[in-house]
Amino acid sequence: MTETAVQPHKKLDLSGEVCPWPVIFTQKEVKKMAPGEVLEVLTDNLPSVTNIPDALAKEGHQVLATGEASPGVYRILIRKK
Template sequence: MSSDVKPTDTLDVRGEVCPYPDVKTQKKMKKMKSGEILEILLDYPLSAERIPRSVEKTGHEVLKTEKTGTSEWRILIKIK
């Protein structure tokens, strides 16, 4: 997926640890409409692994997971 994808909404959970990034991601996705793109910014390594897995289990699509810093990630999710 190219970097020109424009997120519909951004969830910044940097500075938060489990389970908050995961829980907040699920809550945010439930409020979004099909086809919208959610951008998640995080710095907790375990959530960077867990969020993409849980997103796919709930039927949504992970468009991109990228490391943006020493311990920061950006995840793009397409809501189904």
């Protein structure tokens, strides 16, 4: 199974949100999850495609994948540490 085929336990649609909120909302959501669970984040804010993985990786979580889910919408998969 590829990393992008991992079934997320939770999904967070952050379309329409810009800095600093995509990172804040992602961190908040991950805090509520159990270790090992996977969160799928959708964002249409290109800077968040870098900022979210950077911030979450610094907290020790695993960024499984980032990519464009549909034109202009990006998908980030994060596994909680």
